[in-house]
Amino acid sequence: MNDTAQFLALALMLLLPLSALIARRPPLGQTVKFALAWIAVFAVGLLLVSQFDRLPSLRTLLYDQQVVGQETRIRMSEDGHFYADVSINGVERRMLIDSGATITALSQETARAAGIDTESAMFPVALDTANGVVEAKRGRAETVRVGSISTRDLGVVVSPAFGETDVLGMNFLSRLGSWRVERRSLILTPSNQE
Incomplete structure (x- = not known):
């Protein structure tokens, strides 16, 4: 929306x-107060809307992630995607959940913060992404936690081509007992084996 x-x-x-107010014809002082x-109400509303990206607690209210029993429920965001609050080796990140991604993909910054070793990988791998073929290094995350779900020793790929984007892929989703979408919510159910 323009100015x-x-x-x-x-x-x-x-x-x-x-x-x-004018139609009711209250006294001038009361009209000015109203x-x-x-x-003030509209100014606060306008401020909240204009600063939405800078208010993580407001985003959490709108795109929350809840644990209900054993299930983790993630509400769909405005852009039609699902974003999860994920802990990778104890490092908290907001990650896109992408069932079209074969493997979990991390930015270099996230991999570095989580202490993921990519230097041991002998050769880089070529990945076919939506933006074309990119070169990445393989690594392993010791622990990955999303809500009530925790898994160990998850394979990841790391590349500067990912920018700041972190993606939770099918190699994570396939370890779940089940996952489904109901009424704009992604529902993740843990496996009894993890």
């Missing part, structure tokens, strides 16, 4: 309550 459209929307939102209250 002009935002201004017009805000003006319309302010005009409606003001016109209701007008200032409405302006």
Whole structure:
């Protein structure tokens, strides 16, 4: 939404309550108080919307991850994807869950923070991604935890081509007892064997 459209929307939102006040013809002092209250409400709302990306607690309320019994439920984000709060070797990251990715893919920064050794890998691997073929190094995460689900010794690939993106792939999902989507929520159920 451009600035002009935002201004017009805000003006319309302010005009409606003001016109209701004027139609009732309350005393001027009361009208000014109501007008200032409405302006404050809309200003706070506008501030929250404009700073949405900087408010992780607000994002968590809207795109939360909950443990219900043994299941971990992750609500779909606005972009139609599922993002999980994941612990990799004790390092917390927000990761895209992608059933189209064969293997879990980590950014170099995440791999470094989690202490994942990629130097032992003799040769890089070529991966066919949505952005073409990229070269990556193999590594292993000792522990990966998502909500109530924990797994050990998970294979990962690391590449500068991934940028800052971390992806939880099918090699993680295949270790689950089950996973499914119901009413815009991804439901992960642990395996009894993990």
